[in-house]
Amino acid sequence: MPAMNPYLNFNGQTEEAFNFYKSVFGGEFAMVMKFKDIPKEFKGPDHEDNKIMHIALPIGGGNTLMGSDVPEQMGKVVTGTNVQISLSPASKEEADKLFNGLSAGGNVVMPMSDAFWGAYFGMFVDKFGIHWMINFDQNPR
Template sequence: MLMNAYLTFNGNCEEAFRHYAEVLNGKLPALMRFSDAPGCEDMPAELKNHIIHVRLEVDGHVLMGSDASPQCGTYEGMKGCSITLNVDTKAEARRIFEALGKGGKVTMPLEKTFWAALFGTFEDRFGVAWMINCEKDA
């Protein structure tokens, strides 16, 4: 069994996932629009270019997402969940924290904790909460 996180956006899913792929050196093998899906023919034209499914692959791990569809009701943002990245070096922790956090809001600065050489949290500019954890002191 595999367990993957799935993120829902309010029209900026493609921008977010392209950014994540660039920062995390990942690949986007699947990026499908509502216009590509059966049953979406009557969707408003301005929503047809939104993402119905995207898959990001990074080092054998998967993060998926989409834009909210009108059938889902009013988009209320992301709540109660964080994506955690465990990295091997402090340099990588700093790089990712800076790149993904740019334009967002730091909720805990990247610093030494009792369990990690560096740990920090932030909400990125797309509203996704992240935790960066580096347990090694390298």
């Protein structure tokens, strides 16, 4: 069974929000990556460099709260629809099975493929309008 974690999207407030969540939950960030840290071919406009591309805060019990700022070219997120479910399967085969099963009848946003951060990753909206991400970490730390 894959791990399931909430993934929050923001319009530029991710760092502020996650510092607040950290003050409540405690702990340390497992990862903080800004848009300026990603390869140039995936980078957007320079004015977005200091926005959060990905942040992860372990909150206990094997759960992780994750989030990012949505790049302007992807539009604005609306409160209430800015939550995704992130699944972390144990294998590439499980990732494909979950992706293919859950995305059936829905809208594929990003097909499963190798991502620059070393994972096998894909995104979709299921036929009920729920946003999902599948992230198989091929190189666990």
